[in-house]
Amino acid sequence: MxxxxxxxxxxxxxxxxxxxxxxxxxxxxxxxxxxxxxxxxxxxxxxxxxxxxxxxxxxxxxxxxxxxxxxxxxxxxxxxxxxxxxxxxxxxxxxxxxxxxxxxxxxxxxxxxxxxxxxxxxxxxxxxxxxxxxxxxxxxxxxxxxxxxxxxxxxxxxxxxxxxxxxxxxxxxxIGVGMNQSALPARFLRETDIDVVLLAGRYTLLDQDGLAELLPEAAARGRSVLIGGVFNSGLLTAPSPGATYDYAPADRPVLERALRLLEVTERHGVPLRAAALRFPFGHRAVAGVLTGARSPEEVRDTLEQLRRPIPDALWDELRAEGLLPPDTPVPAATPSKDPS
The missing domain is CATH 3.20.20.100 (NADP-dependent oxidoreductase domain)
Known part of the structure; x- marks a missing residue:
């Protein structure tokens, strides 16, 4: 790896x-x-x-x-x-x-x-x-x-x-800081000499809050970001009523957005969780993605999803549908760029 x-x-x-x-x-x-x-x-x-x-x-x-x-x-x-x-x-x-x-x-x-x-x-x-x-x-x-x-x-x-x-x-x-928000870690990047930020849930297919300040700040200073919470508490594994987002049941607008993401990824023959895993690697400040598991089967599934090819057309459609900002960096589709 x-x-x-x-x-x-x-x-x-x-x-x-x-x-x-x-x-x-x-x-x-x-x-x-x-x-x-x-x-x-x-x-x-x-x-x-x-x-x-x-x-x-x-x-x-x-x-x-x-x-x-x-x-x-x-x-x-x-x-x-x-x-x-x-x-x-x-x-x-x-x-x-x-x-x-x-x-x-x-x-x-x-x-x-x-x-x-x-x-x-x-x-x-x-x-x-x-x-x-x-x-x-x-x-x-x-x-x-x-x-x-x-x-x-x-x-x-x-x-x-x-x-x-x-x-x-x-x-x-x-040394660094690990948080579920991006504003305070961005301040740490500006005012201290930390090496890394572990950012959970704020740079995902559903939430690109980290893109506004934190990720550019890290890139400019040569610091690293690890991305956690790429599935937003499970919503991006199987969006459905009752699914959780930020550790609580997802509200209707967030659920509807997740379902729209699912529709796009399915049109391209890609599981939503595979796209969610690969998405953060598009930004040059991202050093890695952190995912949890409680069984060997979950570990193996994560590796399988991470290695799935993601066509450029999928990211293009997400931008065209307004599900990603137009200037959002996305990972390359070529196998040589596979993060694993």
Whole structure:
């Protein structure tokens, strides 16, 4: 699988990365065996970049990823994790109900811990130390500020300088920010020396918000963008009433737009999810796409869709139908340009 260096760093990422929220029991339980098999299938497919976070299953994702990678040469893979949420142990309330579950936060795990926002310098150090312990690794390749939406100033004045020092000391290889919006990451690109932005859901066939400012800013500064959420919470896999968009049921205008996208891709004999996977690679700032999986079958399907040829006429029709802005960059259709 093709690889790219992140920004000005020495950290290498494969063009397809495995997002590991799913193996942290996102929305539903995943067995230990299935989690390990999922990472194994990704490895067999040539994926060498894995993204996780303490938030994902209250540390379960990090523990499972670390177990799956154990024994593999450390120089052969790249792991990114995140800072900004510390995991603090909960106590049984003694009322016979145990600790409850974490489904309110999206994960089918026992609520053994609670998340505490902390973008202080000390919080960054404590978070990374705990992540290294759960992963069983000696270093983190990429450290990302995780969703600092409501904590922007502390993230800029305390967390970011801490990450910059850790990068200078060689403790982490690359630093950046991971968010579901584009405005604040664009500010980070302008005002700091981050290497990468993980942008979720804001540069997709449904939403090109990142194209206005963030992607041009990254390209101009030689920084990289990883694109997550290419299916917009599942809507671009199978648009239908009740499908989710941004983690909630899609409203009617968004659903109708997704159905129009489906009509166009089907006219060209291309599954919608294949076009959604390939679309971000059209922009020169995009270093890779990150997709989640909870089974080997999902990994293999992702690879199959990514490798499908997409005719130029499909992108032309999406522009002509007003489903993409006229100046939106799109990936080349030739096999030699295939990102995998």
């Amino acid at each position: 093709r690889t790219t260096m992140l920004g000005g760093s020495a950290v290498q990422v494969t063009h397809l990365a495995l997002g590991c929220a799913g193996i942290g029991n996102l929305y539903q339980p995943v067995t230990e065996e299935a989690a390990l098999a999922t990472v194994e299938a990704a490895w067999d497919a040539g994926i060498r970049t894995f993204d996780t976070a303490p938030h994902y299953g209250l540390g379960l994702s990090e523990r499972r990823l670390g177990a799956a990678l154990r024994g593999r040469p450390r120089s052969t893979f790249t792991v990114s994790t995140k800072v900004g949420r510390l995991l603090v142990p909960n106590q049984d309330d003694g009322l016979g109900d145990g600790l409850g579950d974490d489904l309110a936060n999206g994960f089918a795990v026992s609520a053994t811990h609670r998340r505490v926002w902390d973008f202080s310098a000390d919080g960054v150090l404590r978070s990374l130390e705990a992540s290294l312990d759960r992963l069983g690794l000696d270093r983190i390749d990429v450290a990302l500020l995780h969703d600092p939406d409501g904590h922007a100033e502390q993230a800029f004045t305390e967390a970011y300088p801490a990450l910059e020092r850790l990068r200078a000391e060689g403790v982490v290889g690359a």
